[in-house]
Amino acid sequence: MRYAEVAVLVRARAVDRLFDYLVPEGMELFAGDAVEVPFGAQRVEGYVLALKDHAQDDSVSYRAITQKLSGQRPPLTKDLIELLDFMRKRYFCTWAAAVSTVLPPVIRSPGKRYYQLDRQWVALHGTQDADADLIAGLDKVFTKKARLAEATLLEKGFSRALLTRFVRQGCLTLELGGSTVSRRSEIWVNAVPDAALNRVRSAHKRELLILLQEKGAPQRYAELLEQGLVTSEMIRSLKAQGLVQVISKPVNESGEETEKRLALTEEQRAAVASIVELIDAKKHETILLQGVTGSGKTEVYLQAIERALQKGLQALVMVPEIALTTQIVARFRRRFGSRVAVLHSRMSERERRHQFASIYEGVADVVVGARSAVFAPLDRLGLLVIDEEHEATYKQDRDPRYVAREIAAWRAARANAPLILGSATPSLEVMYRVESGRYTKRMLKERATGRPLPEVRIVDMRQEMKMNQQGLLSRALRDALKDSFEHQEQAVLLLNRRGFSSFLLCRECGETLTCPHCDVTLTVHRTPEHTLLCHFCNYRAPLRDTCPACGGGRMRTFGAGTQQLEQEVLSWFPNVRVLRMDVDTTAGVGTHEQILSAFSKGEADVLLGTQMIAKGHDFSRVSLVGVVAADAALHVPDFRSAERTFQLLVQVAGRAGRHGREGRVVIQTFAPDHYAIQAAAAQDYEQFYRTELPLRRRLEYPPFTEIAQFIVTHDEESKAREGAQQLHHLLEASLKGCERVQLLSAAPAVVGRIRGAYRYQVVVKYHSFRAVSKRLREAFDQAVAVCGNGVSLHVDINSWMTL
Numbered sequence: 001m002r003y004a005e006v007a008v009l010v011r012a013r014a015v016d017r018l019f020d021y022l023v024p025e026g027m028e029l030f031a032g033d034a035v036e037v038p039f040g041a042q043r044v045e046g047y048v049l050a051l052k053d054h055a056q057d058d059s060v061s062y063r064a065i066t067q068k069l070s071g072q073r074p075p076l077t078k079d080l081i082e083l084l085d086f087m088r089k090r091y092f093c094t095w096a097a098a099v100s101t102v103l104p105p106v107i108r109s110p111g112k113r114y115y116q117l118d119r120q121w122v123a124l125h126g127t128q129d130a131d132a133d134l135i136a137g138l139d140k141v142f143t144k145k146a147r148l149a150e151a152t153l154l155e156k157g158f159s160r161a162l163l164t165r166f167v168r169q170g171c172l173t174l175e176l177g178g179s180t181v182s183r184r185s186e187i188w189v190n191a192v193p194d195a196a197l198n199r200v201r202s203a204h205k206r207e208l209l210i211l212l213q214e215k216g217a218p219q220r221y222a223e224l225l226e227q228g229l230v231t232s233e234m235i236r237s238l239k240a241q242g243l244v245q246v247i248s249k250p251v252n253e254s255g256e257e258t259e260k261r262l263a264l265t266e267e268q269r270a271a272v273a274s275i276v277e278l279i280d281a282k283k284h285e286t287i288l289l290q291g292v293t294g295s296g297k298t299e300v301y302l303q304a305i306e307r308a309l310q311k312g313l314q315a316l317v318m319v320p321e322i323a324l325t326t327q328i329v330a331r332f333r334r335r336f337g338s339r340v341a342v343l344h345s346r347m348s349e350r351e352r353r354h355q356f357a358s359i360y361e362g363v364a365d366v367v368v369g370a371r372s373a374v375f376a377p378l379d380r381l382g383l384l385v386i387d388e389e390h391e392a393t394y395k396q397d398r399d400p401r402y403v404a405r406e407i408a409a410w411r412a413a414r415a416n417a418p419l420i421l422g423s424a425t426p427s428l429e430v431m432y433r434v435e436s437g438r439y440t441k442r443m444l445k446e447r448a449t450g451r452p453l454p455e456v457r458i459v460d461m462r463q464e465m466k467m468n469q470q471g472l473l474s475r476a477l478r479d480a481l482k483d484s485f486e487h488q489e490q491a492v493l494l495l496n497r498r499g500f501s502s503f504l505l506c507r508e509c510g511e512t513l514t515c516p517h518c519d520v521t522l523t524v525h526r527t528p529e530h531t532l533l534c535h536f537c538n539y540r541a542p543l544r545d546t547c548p549a550c551g552g553g554r555m556r557t558f559g560a561g562t563q564q565l566e567q568e569v570l571s572w573f574p575n576v577r578v579l580r581m582d583v584d585t586t587a588g589v590g591t592h593e594q595i596l597s598a599f600s601k602g603e604a605d606v607l608l609g610t611q612m613i614a615k616g617h618d619f620s621r622v623s624l625v626g627v628v629a630a631d632a633a634l635h636v637p638d639f640r641s642a643e644r645t646f647q648l649l650v651q652v653a654g655r656a657g658r659h660g661r662e663g664r665v666v667i668q669t670f671a672p673d674h675y676a677i678q679a680a681a682a683q684d685y686e687q688f689y690r691t692e693l694p695l696r697r698r699l700e701y702p703p704f705t706e707i708a709q710f711i712v713t714h715d716e717e718s719k720a721r722e723g724a725q726q727l728h729h730l731l732e733a734s735l736k737g738c739e740r741v742q743l744l745s746a747a748p749a750v751v752g753r754i755r756g757a758y759r760y761q762v763v764v765k766y767h768s769f770r771a772v773s774k775r776l777r778e779a780f781d782q783a784v785a786v787c788g789n790g791v792s793l794h795v796d797i798n799s800w801m802t803l
């Protein structure tokens, strides 16, 4: 008897365990396969995590699996199966939630598999190959039909492993669920140096050889064929005589030849060398690649990946938000052609299916993608890269709230592969790990193009207010815009309105109000009564008009929209062309790309928008960057607000002057002396880090502690609050006697209400996850059990952003 240990896709926490099922006689089943099983009176989908000869309890008679759902390949690879367990323990999620997160629904059901033979490939490679007999055999089977079902080929004695290998080599094309999986390449021929012409009898062949020798470089087979200069038979026999070489070069989707690597700068070369050393040694290590904006980190990734591919290994590259990073994907495609698969959340189902198929079949061995790509089914990982490591988008904001960086680290360690974290502005967590010796660091201090970093100027908005300048644009920023337009250059204007909260800011001295216990900004809370509130610990204070610092009477809520900014720009410069990028203008699929590509083609003079314009773009004609209100980022009620502000300002500044004239940056702020703004203006990471770290230490924030944030929601405010208080009691009881743990009072969450549901939070700070995880989990499970109907509980471990 064989048994399967199955994770069933039933969400209820009450049945969150693995179930044993009998494997019916004759069912070919592997760990990782999708199955249908009886569950109560229903039939449900499940995943086989292990196969075994004995069930948990031999005296029980187990029910049998009713059906196998997956096709040839188990959708869950071996390391993904193990990852499920890690996710459950780390993010307190159920088996079902872990499986659903790791595997998007579209890839579970298999399609029928058909193959086509590439005759040109066979004609040119066939007979010389070590596989000559097998290829000749395939050729014969395919004579009558252009397309054969997999079952037919298996019947004829070709094994699956063989078919897969031929797909990877380019000899076969696989058709799966309406899309074609193939490794696109183009065939080139070249004369062997000093090929002895006298050995060639046929005049045609001799002509061809002379032509190739005269050219002295490989020629496209397709072109020679068009010109009537070759037949496949000619090439085959010349190849057999050792007079020509047949080369297949990878091409990209549109058939263009893949691009050559760039000659590296000295710094890049050293970085690539240290990564290559790890790849060769199959050694896991995490390397922080800290490179200033425009230092050419991407080229370092590309060349390191090339090495992994040469060794038959795969690479995974994570980018913060794929819709915003079309440029980077295009570069990967230009370099590695159809070996690149792209995964992100905005793809059509059909496209996603296609991308997954090419990964499973091994045709794509470089995966580039956003957060969820961290689960790509790669079983020969040789290198993992997280670009812009510091970005908040690597944190999943729904359950299970995983951090892609943690998952990548887990997979890299398991695969004995290096993990590269790239950033101009590394997160404090990562830099702290570098300092404590857990990660190594490689620096790129110069821009790869040799351009200098832009010059940054801070404008004190308090002075502007005194001069009775009421608008969003200071005089300095207006002058800079005018200068940029006069030189026919482009400008980027950033107005970030991150978060949903508002805060009070003194228009005369720039003061804001912070929590005396947590040092985060107090936000204006409108329900049930108007108060100032700390979302961390529930401290409250009354609203006020007068400033506690300067005594002025102009404490006002802060915030302006991008539309308002657009109007103001147009009122000063009626003839300039403005593109606006924010949540309103980017709702549709592909709209990001459209706006960005219009801007990079020079169809507008100004791009203005929220933080989505700050990241990663490489625009060649931008010489001016203006930050309209740096304070909006500074006063997000989050202990990371200074860090986020510094990162945002350095990143957006980095868009200026990457190629042409020297860049200029204008930062407008009510807090010109704030250390985050000062360090950003100097583009000095070290200066920022040295100031921020002691503050974190004093207040016991990450990287010195870790934070678990529990969220309780309900349609009625009182129920949500009571639920949070109940959870607080349970946590108190279960954490009793634990050292160095802080449990904060239940408080309204920063986003107090989403889609009608009220949200309360309870925060726990601790030093060691290992020491508290069981206790946290226990309290959480109890709270789930005792909380009434309609209350839902979420947990956010190591909250990346306290939202």
Ligand SMILES: Nc1ncnc2c1ncn2[C@@H]1O[C@H](COP(=O)(O)OP(=O)(O)OP(=O)(O)O)[C@@H](O)[C@H]1O
Pocket: 262, 263, 264, 265, 268, 291, 292, 293, 294, 295, 296, 297, 298, 299, 423, 424, 448, 449, 615, 616, 617, 618, 654
């Ligand atoms: N070795 C090189 N020689 C010449 N140009 C290079 C070299 N390496 C990179 N570049 C060019 O430098 C520019 C910046 O490179 P890239 O976009 O990779 O920088 P980055 O470090 O990712 O910057 P950011 O962090 O600002 O996104 C690109 O236009 C790239 O083509």
Ligand SMILES: [Zn+2]
Pocket: 506, 507, 508, 509, 510, 511, 547, 548, 549, 550, 551, 552
């Ligand atoms: Zn004041």
Ligand SMILES: [Zn+2]
Pocket: 515, 516, 517, 518, 519, 534, 535, 536, 537, 538, 539
């Ligand atoms: Zn507080």
